[in-house]
Amino acid sequence: MTGTPTTYATMPTRTPMRSPDSYWLATGPAWARGGSALPERAGVCVLGAGVMGSTLAYWLTRAGLRPLVIERNPAPAMGSSGRNAGRLIQGGNAQHAVAVDRYGHAEALAIYRATLVNRDLVREVTEREGIAASRFPTAKLDLAVEEDEALELKRTAEALRADGIEATWLDLPGAREAFGTDLPDTVLGGLYRPDQDAVHSVAYVRGMAEAAARGGADFACGVTVASVEPYGTDGGWLVTTDAGTVIADQVVVALNAWTPRLLPELAPVITPVRGQLVQTAPVPFRIPQWGLDRGLMYGGQTPDGSLLIGGLRNTVPGRDEGIEVPEGSNTPDFAPDLAERLAEALPTLLPEAAGVPVVRAWSGVMAFTPDRCPLVGAWPGAEGLWVMAAFNGHGMPYAQVMPEQLAERIRGGRGSGIPAAFDPARFL
Ligand SMILES: Cc1cc2nc3c(=O)[nH]c(=O)nc-3n(C[C@H](O)[C@H](O)[C@H](O)COP(=O)(O)OP(=O)(O)OC[C@H]3O[C@@H](n4cnc5c(N)ncnc54)[C@H](O)[C@@H]3O)c2cc1C
Structure with a gap:
């Protein structure tokens, strides 16, 4: 695995390159x-x-x-x-209120409940098998900058509570407090769900x-x-x-x-979709897992305090969907410009992260269904x-x-x- 982390400044910005190892592959057990x-x-x-x-x-x-x-x-x-980003986010791919509209209440609840059972199994199995250190606790904060998304998140908070699941809509001051660091004034608030997990993948x-x-x-x-x-x-x-x-x-x-x-x-x-992440140097504050713009930008934090930021595929529509994974490779070609956009977007959302260097970036492939x-x-x-x-x-x-x-x-x-x-x- 790699010794010194790749310095972002040394990455070529135009020619495609293979993604370096992820943080997890570089620091995980052999x-x-x-x-x-x-x-x-x-x-x-x-x-x-x-x-x-x-x-x-x-x-x-x-x-x-x-x-x-x-x-x-x-x-x-x-x-x-x-x-990946190592986040175990409870709930399905869509926010609960949207899932209820899409699949009906019974099925949406079955999906959400499966992820709660998953949470309990992860905790039980990691203890039993001596890998408890690979798991760490966190929370989830889904942030809204558009009114319609804020409404969707408020509806989700209500729908989850009606199903007995802890969830709260927080206005900007509350969201700032839950985030543990500053948020820009453009954020309207966020859906907060405690008691989540993350793992060293x-x-x-x-x-x-x-x-x-x-x-x-x-x-x-x-x-x-x-x-x-x-x-x-x-x-x-x-x-x-x-x-x-x-x-x-x-x-x-x-x-x-x-x-x-x-x-x-x-x-x-099955549509192969490229996903990318950038990782910063460790920061002195801890934040929960977060999502913005319906998850089009998202992040988390590693146990050593490094921030992980992913998403922004929507900024070049269609480019990362249906992507080829070269024969014998574990990932599609790395897109340096996407890594650059993620790095640039970071201080816009987290003003306190301004000037924190990006030390690593990598890609991977996801499989999407209709x-x-x-x-x-x-x-x-x-x-x-x-x-x-x-x-x-x-x-x-x-x-x-x-x-x-x-x-x-x-x-x-x-x-x-x-x-x-x-x-x-x-x-x-
Ligand atoms: C950048 C990124 C961030 C992500 N972040 C998150 C996150 O935070 N939370 C989350 O829930 N999900 C996240 N995901 C998605 C998550 O990583 C996947 O849902 C999950 O890893 C899928 O697991 P898997 O075992 O199906 O796939 P994989 O881990 O890809 O396993 C498939 C295996 O099949 C092997 N294989 C392929 N072809 C052959 C063959 N012909 N013969 C033998 N072996 C073969 C591969 O080598 C591979 O090991 C992210 C994904 C990416 C790319």
């Missing part, structure tokens, strides 16, 4: 296990060792199974799960993978899957890789934006084939509960904590 040789047969074969695949492997081992995880990289968490995911391996999961890292096809006439799947083939009773495709490479039917459904809900469940009409992908830039709030519930379905249970809105069959 993966100490060597890659397992591929067995000829496996009960359950999980494709991808991001947060979803690694955590699914963990829950399968808790049920007494010994899954095989196949990962292209030499270690877990080198895709998007090691390149790489320490957390590798901790989950390590716990799965201790429980009996095999991690075949450095192995790329080329195809998954039905095998024989008695059920089962033939997984073909660059290191040989495996016959598996059940296969779970947890490949984020790479999923359509194995399941081409999902190419019209309805902004992920794909979690059985592949219709194909017994033993499952998908868990396309978390629309918002995977962490589901990254325990969906794997835990999918593991239950794989074992023949109901897995009723997976909202109906996530069923892959809706597109197939």
Whole structure:
């Protein structure tokens, strides 16, 4: 991993460059296990060792199974799960009031409740597995600068409270207090939700993978899957890789934006979207996780006090959606001008951050669906084939509960904590 952080001033501003390692990859624990040789047969074969695949492997081992995880990289968490902002924001992709309008109250509440179960599982599992240090407490403050967004956030505060969930609309003075540092006068206020979590993304995911391996999961890292096809006439799947083939009773495709490479039917459904983050040097104040302009700009803070700022894709419409990820790469090409815009926008929102240097910037890929809900469940009409992908830039709030519930379905249970809105069959 890198020693000295990349200095922002030394980054080329015009030519595309590969994103440097994220803060998490640069400061996270190494993966100490060597890659397992591929067995000829496996009960359950999980494709991808991001947060979803690694955590699914963990829950399968808790049920007494010994899954095989196949990962292209030499270690877990080198895709998007090691390149995100580490924020576990409760609730779905849309604000609760918008989700109620969109999916109806029962389904919107099922989605929100799933993320509360997720919160509890993250706390319980990190304690049990000795990775409590990878998690840290925070709050969430969604800021509004436009009247219509302020109304939406006020409506959300009311809708959440009506459902028994703590949430408050704060006018600017209250928002400033909750933010812990100054905010510009253009901010009208914000929706405040306490009791949230953030994680050191790489320490957390590798901790989950390590716990799965201790429980009996095999991690075949450095192995790329080329195809998954039905095998024989008695059920089962033939997984073909660059290191040989495996016959598996059940296969779970947890490949984020790479999923359509194995399941081409999902190419019209999953849009790869570039996300970027910049990181400052540590600041002497602590702020909650925040979002602005309906999440088009967002941020958080690392345990050492560095600020993370992401978003602003909307400033060049259409450029980052449908982006190519070069073959063999973990991320789309890095866009230095986007990093520059994020760095410039920072002191506009956080006046006290003026002059704080940006020390690192990186990119990653997200997988978006037309309805902004992920794909979690059985592949219709194909017994033993499952998908868990396309978390629309918002995977962490589901990254325990969906794997835990999918593991239950794989074992023949109901897995009723997976909202109906996530069923892959809706597109197939
Ligand atoms: C800049 C950025 C910021 C983000 N911030 C947040 C945030 O703060 N909070 C949040 O909830 N979400 C955030 N996200 C989204 C979050 O990172 C994802 O939802 C989550 O990581 C998805 O996990 P995953 O396991 O599905 O994907 P990944 O971590 O990408 O895992 C997929 C794995 O599949 C492997 N793979 C791909 N193809 C093959 C193959 N053919 N054979 C074998 N292995 C293969 C990859 O190497 C990878 O390890 C952010 C994303 C980005 C890019």
